[in-house]
Amino acid sequence: MIARVRLDLALRKEFDYLVPAEFAGQVEVGSRVKVPFGPRQVMGCVTALVETSPQTQLRALVKVVGRQSLVTPRVMELARWIAEYYCCPLEIALRSVLPDVVRKEQEGWRERLVARVLPLAGDLPKLTKRQTEVWNIIEEWRELPLQELVELAGTTAETVRRLEDKGLITVGPQVAERDPYAHEHILPTQPLALNPEQAAALARITAALDAGTPSTLHLPPAATFLLHGVTGSGKTEVYLQAIAHALGRGRGAIVLVPEISLTPQTVERFKARFSSGPLQTLVAVLHSHLSAGERHDEWHKIRQGRARIVIGARSAIFAPVDPLGLIIVDEEHEYSYKQAEAPRYHARDVAVVRGRMDRAVVVLGSATPSLESFFNSSKGKYALLTLPSRVDEKKMPVVRVVDLRQEARKEKGPPIFSRKLAEAITARLERREQVMLFLNRRGYATSLQCPRCGYVAQCPNCSVALTYHRARQKLCCHICGHETAAPTLCPDPKCRNPAIRYAGLGTEKVEDTLGRLFPHARVRRMDSDTLKRKEDYRRILSDFRTGKIDILVGTQMIAKGLHFPNVTLVGIIYADLSLHQPDFRAGERTFQLLTQVSGRAGRGDVEGEVIVQAFTPFHPAIQFARRHDFDGFYEQEIEFRQQLHYPPLSRMALLTLRGRNEDKVKFTADYVRRELDQARDSVPGLIVAGPGPAPLQRAETYYRYQIMLRTGQMTKLSRRLATLVASWKLPEDISLVIDVDPVDLM
Ligand code: ADP
Ligand code: ZN
Numbered sequence: 001m002i003a004r005v006r007l008d009l010a011l012r013k014e015f016d017y018l019v020p021a022e023f024a025g026q027v028e029v030g031s032r033v034k035v036p037f038g039p040r041q042v043m044g045c046v047t048a049l050v051e052t053s054p055q056t057q058l059r060a061l062v063k064v065v066g067r068q069s070l071v072t073p074r075v076m077e078l079a080r081w082i083a084e085y086y087c088c089p090l091e092i093a094l095r096s097v098l099p100d101v102v103r104k105e106q107e108g109w110r111e112r113l114v115a116r117v118l119p120l121a122g123d124l125p126k127l128t129k130r131q132t133e134v135w136n137i138i139e140e141w142r143e144l145p146l147q148e149l150v151e152l153a154g155t156t157a158e159t160v161r162r163l164e165d166k167g168l169i170t171v172g173p174q175v176a177e178r179d180p181y182a183h184e185h186i187l188p189t190q191p192l193a194l195n196p197e198q199a200a201a202l203a204r205i206t207a208a209l210d211a212g213t214p215s216t217l218h219l220p221p222a223a224t225f226l227l228h229g230v231t232g233s234g235k236t237e238v239y240l241q242a243i244a245h246a247l248g249r250g251r252g253a254i255v256l257v258p259e260i261s262l263t264p265q266t267v268e269r270f271k272a273r274f275s276s277g278p279l280q281t282l283v284a285v286l287h288s289h290l291s292a293g294e295r296h297d298e299w300h301k302i303r304q305g306r307a308r309i310v311i312g313a314r315s316a317i318f319a320p321v322d323p324l325g326l327i328i329v330d331e332e333h334e335y336s337y338k339q340a341e342a343p344r345y346h347a348r349d350v351a352v353v354r355g356r357m358d359r360a361v362v363v364l365g366s367a368t369p370s371l372e373s374f375f376n377s378s379k380g381k382y383a384l385l386t387l388p389s390r391v392d393e394k395k396m397p398v399v400r401v402v403d404l405r406q407e408a409r410k411e412k413g414p415p416i417f418s419r420k421l422a423e424a425i426t427a428r429l430e431r432r433e434q435v436m437l438f439l440n441r442r443g444y445a446t447s448l449q450c451p452r453c454g455y456v457a458q459c460p461n462c463s464v465a466l467t468y469h470r471a472r473q474k475l476c477c478h479i480c481g482h483e484t485a486a487p488t489l490c491p492d493p494k495c496r497n498p499a500i501r502y503a504g505l506g507t508e509k510v511e512d513t514l515g516r517l518f519p520h521a522r523v524r525r526m527d528s529d530t531l532k533r534k535e536d537y538r539r540i541l542s543d544f545r546t547g548k549i550d551i552l553v554g555t556q557m558i559a560k561g562l563h564f565p566n567v568t569l570v571g572i573i574y575a576d577l578s579l580h581q582p583d584f585r586a587g588e589r590t591f592q593l594l595t596q597v598s599g600r601a602g603r604g605d606v607e608g609e610v611i612v613q614a615f616t617p618f619h620p621a622i623q624f625a626r627r628h629d630f631d632g633f634y635e636q637e638i639e640f641r642q643q644l645h646y647p648p649l650s651r652m653a654l655l656t657l658r659g660r661n662e663d664k665v666k667f668t669a670d671y672v673r674r675e676l677d678q679a680r681d682s683v684p685g686l687i688v689a690g691p692g693p694a695p696l697q698r699a700e701t702y703y704r705y706q707i708m709l710r711t712g713q714m715t716k717l718s719r720r721l722a723t724l725v726a727s728w729k730l731p732e733d734i735s736l737v738i739d740v741d742p743v744d745l746m
Pocket of ligand 2: 459460461462477478479480481482700
């Protein structure tokens with residue numbers, strides 16, 4: 001057999017090499033190989049396997065690098081499940097399962113050339129002056145990267161090569177691993193003594209891990225656990241000790257966290273525990289901010305079994321840990337676990353499926369479990385573990401709700417800071433404690449209106465109003481990114497009213513108003529506008545941690561998982577913003593957000609206080625969050641879902657048709673609806689609603705219409721949909737998106 005190889009040297013040409021018998025079966029398209037080239041050996045990538053070659057006098061390849069095949073049967077099985085359940089082609093599913101850099105293997109290990117001294121046989125041969133300079137350096141160092149040697153000697157690689165020709169040194173490639181956390185110094189930690197609730201939860205998990213050892217493989221696989229623990233109840237410590245147990249049984253672990261929680265702080269807690277001792281292992285980190293090279297190296301560290309613990313965002317669920325003992329999905333209720341493009345998989349649900357395939361124990365953890373997961377635990381599908389109180393008996397913060405309608409009556413218009421909130425901030429500033437203020441809307445004002453002619457600044461591409469960003473003097477669309485200069489007069493040529501009004505409130509205005517009300521406070525804002533570079537996020541958080549900031553204002557970015565002992569007050573400016581979304585999960589989202597945000601208060605020695613400002617203060621989502629009553633919230637919410645046949649009491653698939661011509665989109669949506677009606681009998685109990693315009697009717701110049709399907713049997717529906725869609729004839733300029741178990745209904 002002959003391998004056609006593209007060399008890493010930038011020669012735009014391929015060369016053929018014989019595949020020696022010893023490598024038969026190891027070389028496939030995409031394999032990394034080392035081949036002779038002139039007097040040297042170089043790296044390359046196999047692009048094809050052929051029987052004959054136009055080239056004569058073929059040389060044989062010398063080495064196959066990374067001889068493990070990439071798509072293991074297990075990974076294939078998972079990709080098949082995703083393709084079937086989420087109704088997408090297998091190639092699309094495979095694209096997620098194998099990271100691009102690994103699949104294409106363009107990247108490879110980074111190798112650098114290193115010069116090494118060889119034992120000197122006999123006398124030193126005669127050297128030129130330049131060669132002697134190089135020799136003197138390398139003889140002392142024994143080994144140096146070629147590049148450094150060239151720089152130190154102030155010479156060229158050619159001169160170094162002459163020494164190689166004379167047999168004094170060798171120059172060869174050596175792998176240099178890229179480690180994104182290479183410069184951090186990590187102190188090892190020991191397991192903490194658990195409190196009784198933690199110990200009970202851990203005991204259940206370890207018992208399940210022990211049940212999954214090879215001797216019991218004929219038994220049914222372990223149950224998934226749902227770990228419901230309030231913020232600060234010590235869930236992470238339970239995860240760490242469960243991982244230790246899995247490692248002790250010779251099995252690895254995957255820890256999924258939402259991208260936003262993948263702070264160095266989180267990663268460090270895991271690295272620190274497993275950086276020494278008998279269970280020492282590398283901890284690989286996978287997330288979207290890694291360079292292609294870093295991702296490649298992390299992935300292969302896992303594949304080679306050197307990293308037995310993987311911590312990462314959504315796609316880390318596909319990490320090739322083998323054997324896998326434990327999967328942890330922290331903050332399992334987070335919507336970011338759902339991928340927004342095809343394949344539209346939900347990493348939590350994939351985790352449960354993978355757990356079944358790998359016979360691994362799955363632990364879903366959250367302070368505010370999703371209705372789906374809690375429903376599953378109430379049906380006995382998951383085993384429920386509860387950590388009802390904070391570690392060290394720290395109290396949950398006191399939550400006060402302020403009625404903004406009454407405040408508005410007093411102040412002639414809703415204030416940004418009610419009296420109660422303003423006083424609470426003043427008190428914290430005096431005591432040198434810290435404050436977090438939360439508003440889930442960036443920008444300065446949410447709309448520009450002309451009170452005389454009724455003009456509202458709309459995005460030309462999307463059906464939303466433009467947001468005013470004052471610092472940049474721009475009107476911006478938060479959907480498509482369209483920007484235009486902020487006008488000072490009404491833009492309508494017939495009106496030209498100079499008294500235009502900016503209405504609605506965003507984080508920029510909160511920051512600005514704070515500056516006026518508390519001129520001595522050090523205020524910082526954290527939202528996607530202030531985070532321009534990768535390091536900004538770390539820097540703001542570290543400034544806040546070290547006390548260089550008194551008040552941190554932000555969007556949901558500051559709501560999650562962060563831990564600042566000196567924060568004793570959290571203010572929520574408009575708690576009911578998320579209640580008014582056209583989405584059946586609006587109440588659930590609001591409850592989760594309020595609970596998560598309040599969890600930021602009082603994590604140190606001083607008791608925390610949360611002030612929630614709301615226009616609908618008696619809404620159940622707000623009241624249950626105020627009392628830290630998840631069970632109460634669940635009871636009333638599940639009843640509402642039951643009445644309307646919404647998930648988790650059914651499964652949902654959302655079909656969205658998109659196109660530039662609105663009539664054509666509508667017409668096509670009607671056609672799809674008729675086709676679905678005809679196929680109805682094959683999926684019992686199918687509920688079809690729509691078509692109707694999507695809540696976001698137009699986005700990025702495309703009109704959008706939706707059809708919502710609900711069923712008790714999603715797998716059946718997915719299969720049926722796949723064949724139906726293949727038979728439909730949709731106009732070329734209309735696209736159809738199928739989203740199974742959608743979390744975004746917009
Ligand atoms: P969660 O993940 O539930 O929000 P963490 O695991 O972050 O909670 O725990 C909160 C804090 O309590 C951390 O600083 C952690 O080190 C500490 N902690 C956890 N368990 C214990 C324990 N058993 N004894 C003492 N401190 C603990
Ligand atoms: Zn737009």
